Amino acid sequence: MARHTKLILMTLASGSLLLAQNDPGPGRGPQGGGPVRGLAGLNANELAWFNKGVEIFREVDSVSGTQPGAAGRGLGPTFNGNSCSQCHSQPVLGGTSPRVNPQVGLANEYGASNRVPDFIRQNGPIRVVRLVRKPDGSPDGGVHGLFTITGRADAAGCNIPQPDFAAEVRRNNATFRIPTPVFGAGLMEAIPESTILTNLRGNAAIKQQLGIRGRENRNGNDGTITRFGWKAQNKSLLLFAGEAYNVEQGVTNELFPNERNETPGCTFNATPEDHTHVDETGALESISDLTALMHFMKFVAPPPTNPQDPSAQRGAQAFTQLGCGMCHTPTLQTGRNPVAALDRKPVTLYSDLVLHNMGDVLADGVNQGDARGEDWRTAPLWGLGARLFFLHDGRTQDLAEAIRAHAGRGSEANTVINNYNALSAQAKQDLLNFLRTL
Ligand code: HEC
Ligand code: HEC
Numbered sequence: 001m002a003r004h005t006k007l008i009l010m011t012l013a014s015g016s017l018l019l020a021q022n023d024p025g026p027g028r029g030p031q032g033g034g035p036v037r038g039l040a041g042l043n044a045n046e047l048a049w050f051n052k053g054v055e056i057f058r059e060v061d062s063v064s065g066t067q068p069g070a071a072g073r074g075l076g077p078t079f080n081g082n083s084c085s086q087c088h089s090q091p092v093l094g095g096t097s098p099r100v101n102p103q104v105g106l107a108n109e110y111g112a113s114n115r116v117p118d119f120i121r122q123n124g125p126i127r128v129v130r131l132v133r134k135p136d137g138s139p140d141g142g143v144h145g146l147f148t149i150t151g152r153a154d155a156a157g158c159n160i161p162q163p164d165f166a167a168e169v170r171r172n173n174a175t176f177r178i179p180t181p182v183f184g185a186g187l188m189e190a191i192p193e194s195t196i197l198t199n200l201r202g203n204a205a206i207k208q209q210l211g212i213r214g215r216e217n218r219n220g221n222d223g224t225i226t227r228f229g230w231k232a233q234n235k236s237l238l239l240f241a242g243e244a245y246n247v248e249q250g251v252t253n254e255l256f257p258n259e260r261n262e263t264p265g266c267t268f269n270a271t272p273e274d275h276t277h278v279d280e281t282g283a284l285e286s287i288s289d290l291t292a293l294m295h296f297m298k299f300v301a302p303p304p305t306n307p308q309d310p311s312a313q314r315g316a317q318a319f320t321q322l323g324c325g326m327c328h329t330p331t332l333q334t335g336r337n338p339v340a341a342l343d344r345k346p347v348t349l350y351s352d353l354v355l356h357n358m359g360d361v362l363a364d365g366v367n368q369g370d371a372r373g374e375d376w377r378t379a380p381l382w383g384l385g386a387r388l389f390f391l392h393d394g395r396t397q398d399l400a401e402a403i404r405a406h407a408g409r410g411s412e413a414n415t416v417i418n419n420y421n422a423l424s425a426q427a428k429q430d431l432l433n434f435l436r437t438l
Contacts, residue, residue: 023399024436026386027089036093037301039186039341046299046339048284053296056289057084057093060250063154067110072289073252074273076152077160077259077266078145080128081248082106084293087126087179091386094300096179099388106147113151117165119176120146125394127176128248131168132365141366142426143247149266158266175364176416177230178394181383182237186304187347188380189237190334193225196353199329210323210415214354217369217377226369227353230392232377233368241293245274253290253420299341302348308311315434318427323416327356327378342374343361350381350438359408362391374410384438399432 060083060338065073070082077182081087081103089099104122120127134140144163149155168174193216200214200430212425216225217232225315234243242255252259252272259267280286283411308316319325328350335341355375371377376392403420407411422430 006300020423021400021432023397023432026388026436028035035090038299039301041341042299043340046341047296049292049295050299052284052287053292053294053299054093056292057088059289060086061251063152064151066229067154072251074249074269075218076147076149076155076250077158077194077261077263078148079248080143081126082109082147084244085250087248088141088182090181090388091343094183094296095181095383096387097389097394099123101126103146107154111151111153112147112149112164114147117146117169119165119169119174125178125389127178127226127394129165129168130175130177130364130366132173132175139367140394141368143252145247145260147360148261149250150370155266155268158263160261160263160266175366176393178389178392180379181303182297183300183383184347185237185300185350186298186339186342187302187334187345188227188353189256189298190337190339190342190345191227191332191347192335192351195332195335196225196227199352200333200390203326206323207326210326210412211361212323212326212356212412214352214356214378214412216354217371217375220369225353227377229368230376230379231366231368231371232353233371234356237297238290238294241297242290245290245293251289252290255290257307263354298339303438304388305348305382306385308434311430312434312437315430315432318423318431319434322419322423322431326349327352327413329378330383347381351378353377356412357410358406358413361405361411363408364392381435381438385436399435400428 036054038047042050059072060070061072061075062070063075065071075082085093086098086102087249088094090096101120101122101124103120103126104116129141129144129146131140131144148160148162150158150160163241165174179341196216219226219235226232226235228240231263234240239255242253245251245253246256246260253274254272257272274289276288277286329352330350331346331348334342334345334347355371357374358376359374362376365373390396391405396402407417423426
């Protein structure tokens with residue numbers, strides 16, 4: 001290429017760089033931090049249960065509860081984290097991945113001999129691994145604990161080899177998930193199924209024009225809609241808490257009473273490690289950690305929003321005009337609920353809580369319930385203003401990149417993203433500014 005042409009190209013490139021939209025970044029305004037808040041309108045009893053839940057959500061686990069600073073009992077034999085709050089902490093308790101990944105230090109805490117896989121980085125998101133296939137080639141899809149308690153001072157004699165994650169990555173068999181925030185989760189749980197289905201069937205003509213379909217995920221046993229998790233794979237907050245307690249931390253409980261790994265010499269406690277304290281009398285003394293965790297998530301407030309300047313207001317209009325809101329439904333309503341703070345309330349979650357085929361760029365090859373590899377729950381966008389990592393695997397910190405990744409072979413979002421790509425740089429900037437107010 002002639003030197004002359006090169007120069008022109010460079011000028012063009014830098015010119016368009018100047019015009020390119022910038023993600024204004026996280027953490028401005030009211031979303032910056034502070035203590036976690038309960039829902040507006042909780043009564044004194046509900047607040048007491050919420051606070052009990054905060055305490056347990058924050059509790060750090062060690063194998064027998066004897067490690068200094070880690071009085072919770074039941075960590076391992078395999079685990080990804082040692083406290084709910086370790087993974088759900090940004091910008092405050094209940095959120096998602098913090099700026100510095102605590103999993104790096106956790107690998108060798110208290111003498112543990114784990115290697116830190118390459119995909120777990122100090123400045124990267126907290127990640128949990130699912131393997132696509134089993135060694136015999138049949139479908140897996142389950143979470144494989146990153147770490148084992150081998151070598152820890154409180155696990156003398158235990159010897160479980162850590163899976164060879166580097167080999168799984170080489171085989172293209174490892175997929176990743178980052179934590180979803182639990183703010184406003186009780187409101188999400190309180191939305192009736194009929195509301196989800198009516199919303200899914202609404203705006204049929206516009207959706208058809210845009211190529212947007214969507215379908216709910218359902219529980220194989222009772223046939224009702226499941227809505228929690230990146231693939232809407234889980235039924236309820238109680239179920240998610242029980243599963244997370246056992247899968248992420250290794251704490252057996254009344255929903256998941258068995259250790260996931262029963263290697264002799266590696267199980268140190270009677271199971272279930274967490275249980276209802278039937279010998280106690282007061283309600284808050286007798287409840288299990290599991291019940292307390294559920295109440296924290298049920299009563300936690302939705303994330304606060306930032307004020308909208310004129311640019312963000314234009315961005316809000318673009319969000320609607322482009323059709324983003326055909327999946328990211330701005331508001332759904334809770335049904336009748338015995339808790340006044342959850343009773344018939346608007347939920348500004350920016351999600352329809354159903355699955356969409358998002359194409360090959362986002363597909364992970366994992367089936368969960370009725371969700372296939374390319375299907376994902378419309379990610380709720382509330383709280384986006386304080387988020388550091390985006391998409392199910394945390395592959396980007398840039399909102400614009402997260403939007404572009406919606407396009408791919410087979411994605412229901414392709415037409416919307418084509419329209420987004422056609423926007424002027426200023427209009428794109430407005431949209432990003434709007435997203436960062438959520
Ligand atoms: C090692 C990190 C880690 C720990 C520890 C952890 N989580 Fe999570 N959490 C995740 C990940 C990853 C997801 C997304 C999982 C998925 O959808 O596959 C998640 C999702 C959730 C969700 C779903 C929210 C939604 O909108 O769908 C809930 C509820 C939840 N976690 C509760 C808990 C509770 C309660 C604890 C403590 C018992 C806990 N988590 C501990 C990583 C963690
Ligand atoms: C066809 C439905 C659909 C449309 C249309 C759509 N989205 Fe999404 N969006 C999703 C799904 C599903 C995800 C989760 C994908 C994943 O993590 O793999 C998502 C994720 C996101 C995320 C990342 C959220 C997170 O928690 O990491 C952002 C930001 C986002 N969408 C913004 C937009 C904007 C802006 C538009 C319009 C230009 C749009 N989306 C259009 C379905 C849609």
